[in-house]
Amino acid sequence: MKTGSNDILDISHVVVTDRPLVVCDVDDVVLHFTDPFREFLLSQNHEFLPRSFDLIGNIVASDTRLEVDTAGVYRLIGAFFEAQESWQLPIEEVVQTLEALSVDADVVFLTAMPPLYSQQRRRLLDRLGLTFPLIASVEPKGPIMRQLNGERILPTTFIDDMAHNLHSVRQHMPDSLLIHMMPDSPLHLMAPKPQDDIVRARDWRHAEELIRAHWRPL
Known part of the structure; x- marks a missing residue:
């Protein structure tokens, strides 16, 4: 969600390894918004x-x-x-699921908010046990995902509630598994829909099944 602030991107604090990469939006994906x-x-x-x-x-x-x-x-x-x-609380089963995925993958949060508020979000995520690296930016997510992955040739997954973010990542990372996850709120029911071949996860357990299936060729 854009708030009209200028964003300065800095991902130097995020280190990805030779494991699959799972990148998650935060609002209404990891935390209720x-x-x-x-x-x-x-x-x-x-x-x-x-x-x-x-x-x-x-x-x-x-x-x-x-x-x-x-x-x-x-x-x-x-x-x-x-x-x-x-105000914000974790989505059901997100803590357990991301902990399980992090045994085999690098997990990174990519939140659509100005970096001005990243310290508050960092403290909240840490308090909930969601200690994975955090990138806060209001810029398109596809180029950030591409920059984060670099030249690695390993499975990548991107999870978001907004169609334009999923489409942005598809443009820049066409081999990524794209997962649409959103609450059944009145606002989201009016949201633009992702392209038909982007799968919607019912919940975090379903998302884990989809992600691990994406890894199976390894």
Whole structure:
């Protein structure tokens, strides 16, 4: 999710080895986002109305019912990311599944948020036992995935809830396994759909099955 901030990409802290690579989005893939954000808005005397797939134009003041302008929406998103440690919880079975996958693969988080809030996210993930490397960026994910993988010729997997991120990785890493994972929220039900051959995982256990099947030729 973009918030209008300039992003400076730095992945020097991430080291990948000679194992398969699993790259995961964070919001609504690893951590619940949509429901906590709606609860956060209520605490700020605002509401989200799921009228279309966009936060801008769909957040209103609780008392006046007037739409919040673009700058106001970005401020609310930033305030939520600032306070995320008090609001966001892990998706069911994600901790156990990623721990199991990390025995055989390198796991990296690629979160679509400004690096300004990466320390808060790092602390939250660490507290939950999700200590895998984190990249925070609002840039397209395909080039980042390509840069991260380098010249390695090993199985790669990318998991995201947004079609445009999956399509970006396909463009730059066509041999990657692409997994669509999203909650059944009113917002996501209005989201653009990924291309038909991109598989949707029902949950993290299903995602693990898909990933390990992708590794089998090894």
